[in-house]
Amino acid sequence: MVTTIITAIISFLTGGIVTWLIISYLAKSKGKKIIEEAQKEAETIKKDKLLEVKEKFILLKADFEKQVSIRNSKIQSQEAKLKQRELIINQKQEEFYKKKGELDIVRENLENQLDLIEKKKQDLDKIHKLEIERLELISGISAEEAKERLAQLLKEEAQTSAAAYINEVMEEAKMTANKEAKKIVVQSIQRVATETAIENAISVFHIDSDEIKGRIIGREGRNIRALEAATGIEIIVDDTPEAIILSGFDPVRREIARLALHQLVQDGRIHPARIEEVVNKVRKQVEEEIIETGKRTTIDLGIHGLHPELIRMIGRMKYRSSYGQNLLQHSRETANLCAIMASELGLNPKKAKRAGLLHDIGKVPDDEPELPHAILGMKLAEKYKEKADIVNAIGAHHDETEMTSLLAPIVQVCDAISGARPGARREIVEAYIKRLNDLEQLALSYPGVVKTYAIQAGRELRVIVGADRINDIETENLSNEIAKKIQDEMTYPGQVKITVIRETRAVAFAK
Numbered sequence: 213m214v215t216t217i218i219t220a221i222i223s224f225l226t227g228g229i230v231t232w233l234i235i236s237y238l239a240k241s242k243g244k245k246i247i248e249e250a251q252k253e254a255e256t257i258k259k260d261k262l263l264e265v266k267e268k269f270i271l272l273k274a275d276f277e278k279q280v281s282i283r284n285s286k287i288q289s290q291e292a293k294l295k296q297r298e299l300i301i302n303q304k305q306e307e308f309y310k311k312k313g314e315l316d317i318v319r320e321n322l323e324n325q326l327d328l329i330e331k332k333k334q335d336l337d338k339i340h341k342l343e344i345e346r347l348e349l350i351s352g353i354s355a356e357e358a359k360e361r362l363a364q365l366l367k368e369e370a371q372t373s374a375a376a377y378i379n380e381v382m383e384e385a386k387m388t389a390n391k392e393a394k395k396i397v398v399q400s401i402q403r404v405a406t407e408t409a410i411e412n413a414i415s416v417f418h419i420d421s422d423e424i425k426g427r428i429i430g431r432e433g434r435n436i437r438a439l440e441a442a443t444g445i446e447i448i449v450d451d452t453p454e455a456i457i458l459s460g461f462d463p464v465r466r467e468i469a470r471l472a473l474h475q476l477v478q479d480g481r482i483h484p485a486r487i488e489e490v491v492n493k494v495r496k497q498v499e500e501e502i503i504e505t506g507k508r509t510t511i512d513l514g515i516h517g518l519h520p521e522l523i524r525m526i527g528r529m530k531y532r533s534s535y536g537q538n539l540l541q542h543s544r545e546t547a548n549l550c551a552i553m554a555s556e557l558g559l560n561p562k563k564a565k566r567a568g569l570l571h572d573i574g575k576v577p578d579d580e581p582e583l584p585h586a587i588l589g590m591k592l593a594e595k596y597k598e599k600a601d602i603v604n605a606i607g608a609h610h611d612e613t614e615m616t617s618l619l620a621p622i623v624q625v626c627d628a629i630s631g632a633r634p635g636a637r638r639e640i641v642e643a644y645i646k647r648l649n650d651l652e653q654l655a656l657s658y659p660g661v662v663k664t665y666a667i668q669a670g671r672e673l674r675v676i677v678g679a680d681r682i683n684d685i686e687t688e689n690l691s692n693e694i695a696k697k698i699q700d701e702m703t704y705p706g707q708v709k710i711t712v713i714r715e716t717r718a719v720a721f722a723k
Contacts, residue, residue: 417473418454425449427482428477430483436449439472445458471497472491506523510523514565547564550564551565566602570606605619605620609627652673654697662677673710675713677690694712
């Protein structure tokens with residue numbers, strides 16, 4: 213039993229070893245085949261990769277050679293351009309040296325000519341000096357004494373002529389008696405007046421708060437457009453606090469717009485329909501006020517029998533300014549002056565007052581044609597049956613027509629006196645400053661002038677010149693030249709005094 217078991221075990225073990233050996237052999241042979249196949253596949257992959265690398269190398273080499281070729285062509289092109297530029301530079305350099313040589317020759321010729329001119333000038337100075345010495349020797353007096361004697365002789369002759377001329381004028385004035393004397397006096401007064409200029413074209417409407425501006429403008433600006441269309445006035449609403457600007461050349465329209473705005477703001481109802489209603493109402497009120505003002509003015513001055521249209525024009529003067537002076541106030545003042553002067557000269561004071569009041573009606577017509585206001589006023593007076601001497605006085609007060617009676621120069625003089633009195637009229641500050649700047653720039657335009665100062669409101673011009681540039685004689689000539697140029701080229705009231713200052717300073721320092 214035991215032997216059988218042992219035999220079985222031995223048999224089993226022997227069979228397992230054999231099996232293992234067989235399996236091991238098979239595995240080794242299969243492994244060799246796998247290794248061989250793998251080696252063959254690796255060789256194939258290696259050959260493929262080498263082929264790919266060779267192809268890429270060939271492509272890269274071809275691309276590189278192409279880029280090198282392009283760069284070489286660019287370099288050759290740039291070298292050709294540089295050679296061309298070098299040729300051009302060489303040509304220009306040759307031309308420059310050639311022209312330089314020609315200029316050197318021209319300069320040398322000019323220097324020689326200048327030397328000759330200088331020598332001739334010295335010779336002429338010597339000859340001039342010798343001639344003066346010969347003349348002094350022959351006459352027995354020096355050149356300075358001769359100048360003084362000639363100046364004294366001319367001065368005495370001028371004084372004699374002036375005295376004779378004054379005597380002639382006085383004799384002629386005495387012979388022409390009172391009528392001519394009156395004309396001379398009137399013309400003398402007339403020439404004293406000066407004129408300045410400004411015209412008002414805006415009115416300022418004050419409001420309590422800036423909130424009202426939005427209501428005046430309205431939704432999408434419809435209220436302000438309705439106001440401008442109804443009044444014909446431009447309404448400017450800007451950042452100015454508590455103010456609205458009314459801009460327009462017609463003062464009556466501006467006044468209508470101002471009064472209409474005042475009523476609309478007080479009422480509080482501001483819309484297009486209400487605006488048109490208020491503007492029409494205010495326009496009628498202003499027209500009535502204009503007529504009432506004209507009637508009241510004629511009654512105050514004691515002038516009767518005027519045409520209703522002329523009375524209306526006199527009332528319109530209240531809303532017009534002339535050179536910053538109210539036109540109605542100016543006309544009333546001129547009328548009173550005319551009456552006083554006519555009484556002094558023995559003329560009719562009522563006619564003179566009438567002409568003085570009407571002399572500026574040409575500034576307030578309804579249609580405003582392109583005519584001087586004096587001519588337009590003359591035509592209006594003639595149209596409304598005024599007398600011939602009054603018509604002539606209106607038309608001639610600015611020398612637009614010839615004066616045919618003594619009323620005309622009286623109106624002209626009184627108009628000038630009313631406008632020229634202190635405080636009556638004003639001048640734009642910008643225009644005044646511009647005139648002062650023009651004065652200074654005019655003097656600075658002369659050679660040798662260092663600084664200029666306009667002082668005393670433009671009545672004096674001080675000119676400082678360089679002592680090393682201008683001598684004393686030239687200083688005197690300069691003041692006369694500047695005065696003449698100012699007289700010819702500028703407009704100014706009164707007279708301008710020109711003072712030219714030339715001073716020499718010596719400065720030293722003690723150390």
